[in-house]
Amino acid sequence: MSFEPLPPVAATGFDRVIDLGAGALPDLIAGLLADARAAARDDRLAAERRVREAVELVQREGKRLLDDARPPPITGGLAPWQIRRVDAHIAAHLDAPVKVSDLAALVRLSVSHFSRAFAVSYGGGAREHIIQRRLERARRMMVETSEPLGQIAAACGFADQAHFSNRFRRAFETSPLVWRRLHQRDQDTSIGLADAALA
Template identity: 45%
Template sequence: MSAFDHLQVFTAMHASPHAQLELSAQLGDGLAAALWSNRNDARDYQAPSHHTLSCYIADGTGTFRRQKPADKGAPDKLCIMPAGHESNWIVNGEIRLAHLYVGEAQFALGCTRLLDREPREMQLHEATFLDDPQQAVRFRQLVALNWAEPGERLLTNSLAHAIIDHAVLHQTGRREGLRVKGGLAPHQRRQLVDYIEASLDQPLTLGELALRCNLSEYHFARMFRASFGLPPHQYVLARRLHRACQLLRVGHMALGQVALACGFASASHFSNRFRQALGATPGEYRAAFGG
C-alpha cells in the first residue's frame, strides 16, 4: 500500500488520465506534498479526511469550481480544502499546482499551540482563489527544493509547518452552532499545556498527567483526546520533537544533550523516534539547517 493511498485528494488526482504527477514526497510529521500538471479535466473531491492547501504555480486561468464558473484561477492563487468538505473542479486549458496534505493531528497541534483552543471547536475555512503573497512565496520556495535530496527535503518540512501555522492563524475560526460536551475544562487544558512544556526534559507518565486533573488514567485519556485532538502520548512526543527541532536549528548542543533536554532516555532512542517522525536522523536535520 502506497504511503499516499489514504490521501483522497491525491488519489483522485492520480486517477485522472489527464493529470501528471511531477513530484511527491512524505515530509514527515504526517505531512505530504505533491506537484501536479493537469489539463482539460474535471475532478471531484468527496469529503476527504485530511486538509489540502494548494497554490497555482503556473497557468490555471481556465480553472474554476463547478458551482462558481465566473471565478477563475491564476498563478499564485491559493485554495484551501478542509477535511470533510466537498468540491468539484473544472480545468480548461493547462495548470500546474502544488498540494500540501495536512492530517488532522497537525491541525490539532496548531490549534492548541497557536490559538489556545480545543481543535474540535475550530474549523479551517474553505477558500477558493485566495490572494496571500506570503503563502505563495512559501509554496514557490517549497517546489524549488529537491524533494529527493534528504537535506533539502528536511527544509520542505520546515516550510510546510510555516504554511500550516499561517493557515491556522489566518484561515481558522470557531465552528458555528457547536455545543462541546466532555473533555477537559479550559483551565485544566491550559495548565496541562504549561506543565508539559515545562517538563519536556522529564519522564511524563499518563498517571502523573491524570493525577494533575484528579482523574483516573482511563477517563483522563478519553478527555485529553477530546480536548487536544490526539492521545496524550502522541501530543507529548510531538512537543518533544518540536523542542528538539528548535534546539537542533540553533546552537551546537551535543546530540546526547538534546536528547536529554527533550526527555528521551538515550541518544539512540531519540534518534529512532526522530527518524520515524521526520525520515532523517537528528544529525542530518542539523546539517540541513547549516548547524
C-alpha cells in the same frame, strides 16, 4: 411575462427546506427579486410575495449555511483550566518522564477519564502528544544551539540518542543529523541575506 412558482414555494412562502449550496443561493435570490421588479408594474401582490419569498430564503438558508459551516462544539474534552495546567506541566517537565497518571491527578480526573478527555481536546493520546512536544523542542535546540545530539536528546526527555533518533526518523523521515545540517544551513543563509540587506 409569466411567473412560474418555484417548486418549494407555497402561498405563504417556503414550506420545506431546499438543499442549496452556497453558490446557488445568490442566483435564486436574484431571480426572485428580478421577478418582483417585473411584477411590480403589473401585479403588486405578486411582487410583494416574491420579495417576501426572497427574504425568507435569505433568513432560513443563510442561517442553515452558516450553521453548516460552523464546526460542531467539542464535548467531553478537558476544561480550559485543565488544558492550561496540562500544557504548563508538560512544558516544564519535558526533560523528565511525564506519566499520564500524574497528568490525570493534576487535573483531578481518573486516568481513563483523563485519557478520553485528552484525546478529545488534543486529537490524540497523551504519550504521543508528549513525544511531539519533545521533538519540537529538540528541533528548536538543533537549530538554535550547537549542543551535541546526545545532550539535546537528554534535555528533551529521550532515554538516549538512539531513542531520540528513532522517534525523530519516524516523525520526519530523516535523521536528526541530516535535518540539523539542512536547517542550520538554511538559517545561516537567511542570516547572511539579512546582514547583506542591512549593509
